[in-house]
Amino acid sequence: MKGKVYLVGAGPGDYKLLTLKGLECIRKADVIVYDRLANINYLKEAKKGCEFINVGKASSHHLLPQDQINRLIADKALEGKIVTRLKGGDPYVFGRGGEEGELLKAEGIEFEVVPGVTSAIGGLCYAGIPITHRDHASSFHVITGHLRKDGKENPEINWNALANMKGTLVFLMGVSNLKNISENLIKEGMSKDTPVAFVSWATRYNQRVVTATLEDAYEVAIREEVKPPTLIVVGTVVNLRDTLNFFEKKPLFGKSIMVTRSRSQNSKLVERIMDLGGNPIEIPTIKIEKVQDNKELENEIKNLKDYTYLVLTSKNGVDIFFDKLDEMGLDCRALANIKVCSIGATTSKAIIRRGIKPDIQPEKAVGESLYDELKDIVNKEDNVLKATDKVLIPRAKNAREFLVKKLNEISNVTEVVTYESVMDDSKKEEAINALEEGNLDYITFASSSTVTNFINLIGEENKDKLSNTKIISIGKITTKTILDNGLEVYKESEKASIESMIEAMSE
Numbered sequence: 001m002k003g004k005v006y007l008v009g010a011g012p013g014d015y016k017l018l019t020l021k022g023l024e025c026i027r028k029a030d031v032i033v034y035d036r037l038a039n040i041n042y043l044k045e046a047k048k049g050c051e052f053i054n055v056g057k058a059s060s061h062h063l064l065p066q067d068q069i070n071r072l073i074a075d076k077a078l079e080g081k082i083v084t085r086l087k088g089g090d091p092y093v094f095g096r097g098g099e100e101g102e103l104l105k106a107e108g109i110e111f112e113v114v115p116g117v118t119s120a121i122g123g124l125c126y127a128g129i130p131i132t133h134r135d136h137a138s139s140f141h142v143i144t145g146h147l148r149k150d151g152k153e154n155p156e157i158n159w160n161a162l163a164n165m166k167g168t169l170v171f172l173m174g175v176s177n178l179k180n181i182s183e184n185l186i187k188e189g190m191s192k193d194t195p196v197a198f199v200s201w202a203t204r205y206n207q208r209v210v211t212a213t214l215e216d217a218y219e220v221a222i223r224e225e226v227k228p229p230t231l232i233v234v235g236t237v238v239n240l241r242d243t244l245n246f247f248e249k250k251p252l253f254g255k256s257i258m259v260t261r262s263r264s265q266n267s268k269l270v271e272r273i274m275d276l277g278g279n280p281i282e283i284p285t286i287k288i289e290k291v292q293d294n295k296e297l298e299n300e301i302k303n304l305k306d307y308t309y310l311v312l313t314s315k316n317g318v319d320i321f322f323d324k325l326d327e328m329g330l331d332c333r334a335l336a337n338i339k340v341c342s343i344g345a346t347t348s349k350a351i352i353r354r355g356i357k358p359d360i361q362p363e364k365a366v367g368e369s370l371y372d373e374l375k376d377i378v379n380k381e382d383n384v385l386k387a388t389d390k391v392l393i394p395r396a397k398n399a400r401e402f403l404v405k406k407l408n409e410i411s412n413v414t415e416v417v418t419y420e421s422v423m424d425d426s427k428k429e430e431a432i433n434a435l436e437e438g439n440l441d442y443i444t445f446a447s448s449s450t451v452t453n454f455i456n457l458i459g460e461e462n463k464d465k466l467s468n469t470k471i472i473s474i475g476k477i478t479t480k481t482i483l484d485n486g487l488e489v490y491k492e493s494e495k496a497s498i499e500s501m502i503e504a505m506s507e
C-alpha cells in the first residue's frame with residue numbers, strides 16, 4: 001500500500017495566512033515534515049499520534065541535506081502513510097518543491113501540491129510595500145540571492161536586465177550576498193538612490209523593516225544587523241510603506257503576551273492577541289483527566305429513570321456525561337423526564353449543544369445561586385423539590401462541598417466523580433524560561449485560580465521571576481490573589497471580560 005504526499009505551502013508566517021486546503025492536509029497527515037520557516041503552531045492542528053519531523057533547525061549543523069529529505073518523504077509514503085511536507089511560503093518559490101515532486105513521481109508515489117502565500121509577495125504586503133503599482137512598477141522579479149560561493153558571477157542572473165527593467169526586485173536568501181547584489185545593480189545602471197527595504201521575519205509579530213538606498217544598503221544592513229530570513233526589496237514601491245503600512249500599526253504589534261490558561265475561554269484571548277498583531281504564548285496550567293472506564297457513572301445512567309433532577313456544573317462535566325450516554329447507545333431522550341439544571345451560561349451552552357434546554361440556570365454561576373434557585377422550587381407549591389426527589393450530580397473530584405451538602409438536606413443526592421483537574425506541566429520549562437529571559441511584555445491572568453495554578457506550576461521558588469513582567473488582571477478578585485502572592489498588578493481591566501483585558505493592554 002502506497003501513501004500519499006502533500007507538498008504544502010505554509011505561507012510566510014502569520015498563522016492565518018494558510019490556505020484551507022493546506023489546513024486540511026495538516027489535519028489528515030500521519031507524518032508532518034516541516035522546516036524552520038513554516039509556523040510551528042500549525043502542528044497543533046495535527047491529529048493525535050501524528051509524527052513530526054523537523055528538517056530545518058536553523059541552529060543545527062546537522063540540517064538534513066535535500067536528497068535525504070526527499071528520501072525521507074518517499075520512504076514514509078511507501079510505508080503507506082499520508083505525509084504532509086510543510087514549507088514556508090510557496091513550495092515552488094525557492095522551496096525545492098519541484099525536486100521533491102520529481103522524486104515522488106519517479107517512485108510512483110501519488111502527490112499533490114498546495115500553493116502558499118509566498119513571502120516574496122505576502123511579506124512585502126505586511127511591510128506596507130505593494131509589489132506592483134501603476135505609478136512605480138509594472139513587473140516584479142523574484143531572485144535568489146544565494147549566489148555561487150566562489151564569487152564568480154552566477155551565469156543565470158542577468159544583472160543588466162534586472163537593473164533596467166524598472167520592475168520591483170525581490171531577493172530571497174540574499175543577506176550574505178548583499179554587497180554583490182547592490183554593486184552589480186549599480187554597475188549595470190540602476191540609480192544609486194533607488195530605495196531598498198530589508199524585511200525580516202515578515203508577517204510575524206517580530207517583523208522588522210529597515211530601509212536604505214541602493215548605495216548605502218550594505219552599510220545600513222551591517223549597522224542594523226540585518227539577519228536572515230530577510231527579503232531584500234529594491235524599487236520605488238518601498239516609498240509607499242509610510243502610507244500602506246497597516247501591520248506594524250496594530251495596537252499589540254511586536255508584543256509578547258503570556259496567556260495563562262485553565263479553561264477554553266482563553267482561546268478567545270489568544271485569538272484577539274493574534275488579530276491585533278501580538279504574539280500570544282499560551283501556558284496551560286491545568287488539564288482535565290477523565291475518570292476512565294467509569295462504572296459508577298454507567299450504573300447511574302442505567303438508573304436514570306429513578307432520578308428527577310440532573311445538575312451539571314461545568315462544560316467538561318456536560319461533555320463527559322453526554323459522551324457516556326452516547327457510548328451507551330443513548331441520547332438526550334434518556335433525560336426526557338428529568339429536570340436539567342445548569343450552573344451558568346457556559347455550562348448551559350454546552351447542554352444546549354447536546355439538544356437540551358436547561359430548566360434552571362441561575363444568573364450568577366456559583367453553587368450558592370443554583371442552590372437558591374432550587375430552594376425556591378421547594379417553596380412553590382406546585383413544583384416542589386421534595387425529600388423523595390433524586391438528584392444526580394456528575395462532577396469534578398474535589399469540587400466544593402456546598403451544593404451537594406445543601407441539596408442533600410432537602411432531597412436525595414448522588415454525586416458521581418467524572419473527572420479531575422490536575423496540573424499540566426507540559427509547558428513548565430517554557431514558562432520559566434520566558435519569565436527569565438525578560439522578553440515578555442505582559443502576562444495575563446483571567447481568573448483567580450489561574451494565578452494560584454500558575455504559581456504552583458512554576459513553583460514558589462520561581463515566583464519572583466514574575467516581577468519582571470507587567471501583570472494584567474481581569475478584575476478585582478483576581479487582582480486580590482495576585483497581591484496576596486506579593487506581586488504587583490500593572491493594570492486591571494475595567495470590566496471583568498476578555499475584551500476589556502485586551503483594551504487594557506492596547507491602551
Ligand code: SAH
Nearest residue numbers: 089090093095118119172173201202229230
Ligand atoms: N518558499 C519560500 C522561500 C524559501 S527560500 C517562500 O515562498 O516564501 C527562504 C528565503 O525566503 C529566506 O532566506 C528569506 O529570504 C525568504 N523568507 C521566507 N519567509 C520569510 C519571512 N517570513 N520573512 C522574511 N523573509 C522570508
